[in-house]
Amino acid sequence: MEEGSATAKPRRATGRLCSTCNQRKAALKRPKTLEQICRECFYRVFEDEIHNVIMDNNLFKPGERVAVAASGGKDSTVLAYVMSELNRRHNYGLDLFLLSVDEGITGYRDDSLETVKRNEIEYGLPLKVVSYKDLYGWTMDEIVKTIGLKNNCTFCGVFRRQALDRGAALMKADKLVTGHNADDIAETVLLNILRGDIARLSRCTFITTGEDGPIPRCKPFKYTYEKEIVMYAYFKKLDYFSTECIYSPNAYRGFAREFIKDLERMRPRAILDIIRSGENFRTATSTKMPEQGTCERCGYISSQKLCKACLLLEGLNRGLPKLGIGRARGTNGLNKRVEQRNLHSERTGSSIESKQCGTLDF
């Protein structure tokens, strides 16, 4: 990676020195610590912190085959770069590869996949692409044609989550890593509180999830600020793709995101504090939690007879695309009662269910 040339103009009284090395000019203010730090010290501390998170949480074992979920966006691009770097530097002994999902969104995913293909060459990590068309028989373009622009993000989010797991299984991966950062996790804690989703609230701050399933997934950037990820990508001139999904209205999550960013401006630690709050919530033993089982059609983990993806797919294939939209907490998503409840909950405005936009699928 070529590093951007420092435009060293020795003027402006504010050219302060790095608080770590006291030699070079500071290049950024770290949101986590408010330290002013130069580029070189920033690279080191950024990478070391992620290494420490990996070690402290025993995220990997030597010899494991690890899929890096790669969308071509900033987080996954930096994740692929840093994982490949740390694996080499600290001899993790991991067999890394990039895993991308092609949702079939013309003008969005086809462009970002080009970015991932460039990453494949630059970072020397093999790439595997799994498509919605192959896995489900439908592209997102076709789904939107059928259901319109309401709830499309629900389909996309549910399908993507499974696509990553299935792609990882197909490629015989032992683990999946995703680029979810501290800002994403703080945002998800808030959203789960706002939705009263206690099961997800307790899960969403885990650094590793699905350890009882076939492919555990983990988040090495759990404590990494988005600002630092973007600064790292900028200074290292990493090639990433940054166009909003053309189908994403994303209002509710967008609102939570903006709220988090406002808090961060006033007090940058707020992001870590929200994560800590999320980690320390304890669910009362009297709270009824959904039971985890497996989908009787595809075997994927599910709290109901059919997993959400199979339910949504059933709706699409039967011409009832509203099937599975809304919150079904019954035992069987296919019976009449639940269907009615779903329709009802949609009428009463469960537009918040169209949440799983972008790459955020907890």
Add this chain to the structure above:
Amino acid sequence: MHLTLEFGGGLELLCQSTKIHSVDVKPKPGQDKLTMRDLLVWVKSNLIKERPEMFIKGDSVRPGVLVLINDCDWELCGSLDTELEEKDNVVFISTLHGG
């Protein structure tokens, strides 16, 4: 004053998909200095063609937009009060796009 402005992370979409703009900005009448505060007003009315709320909130950039002046985080050089100088390079990057 001659400046180079760069938009990234999706912000370029607000200014006709052009990332780098070479511009000439004059201080407000009666003033000899140009601050970042003034520059943001100028950018909003001269370069941003759509959805200005993605770029500006109040009199500053929207939270989540990073600003670098000559490759230095603007939070280290005075944010809105930073005085710009001839040939400065100002970069705006949105962090608000998916990852």
